[in-house]
Amino acid sequence: xxxxxxxxxxxxxxxxxxxxxxxxxxxxxxxxxxxxxxxxxxxxxxxxxxxxxxxxxxxxxxxxxxxxxxxxxxxxxxxxxxxxxxxxxxxxxxxxxxxxxxxxxxxxxxxxxx
Numbered sequence: 332x333x334x335x336x337x338x339x340x341x342x343x344x345x346x347x348x349x350x351x352x353x354x355x356x357x358x359x360x361x362x363x364x365x366x367x368x369x370x371x372x373x374x375x376x377x378x379x380x381x382x383x384x385x386x387x388x389x390x391x392x393x394x395x396x397x398x399x400x401x402x403x404x405x406x407x408x409x410x411x412x413x414x415x416x417x418x419x420x421x422x423x424x425x426x427x428x429x430x431x432x433x434x435x436x437x438x439x440x441x442x443x444x445x
Contacts, residue, residue, distance in 0.1 A: 355415040358422040365419055366431045370412045370438060374405075378442045381405050406443060413439040 354360050355369070385402035389395075416435035420428035 358419040362419045409442045
């Protein structure tokens with residue numbers, strides 16, 4: 332299949348996504364990229380979008396279980412990102428890596444309680 336075929340494109344995206352998760356988990360990504368781009372920027376944006384959608388659903392007086400589900404949906408991804416930062420930082424070592432480990436723990440706490 333070539334890249335112009337929709338099925339080929341979808342399978343390529345899935346393969347890239349799987350590769351991303353695998354590299355994060357194995358500590359094979361740049362710590363700076365993982366911390367700043369993937370966790371702080373993308374992870375925070377996902378959390379803000381999820382919270383905004385949950386507030387909208389609450390405003391529409393939809394069931395509380397649905398509102399809470401939408402609000403808490405990013406938590407597994409947040410945990411994954413924080414653990415990936417820790418695993419990568421352990422491989423990298425140094426004071427900067429230790430600060431990023433602390434930052435990821437604080438970020439995770441902030442995203443879960445906010």
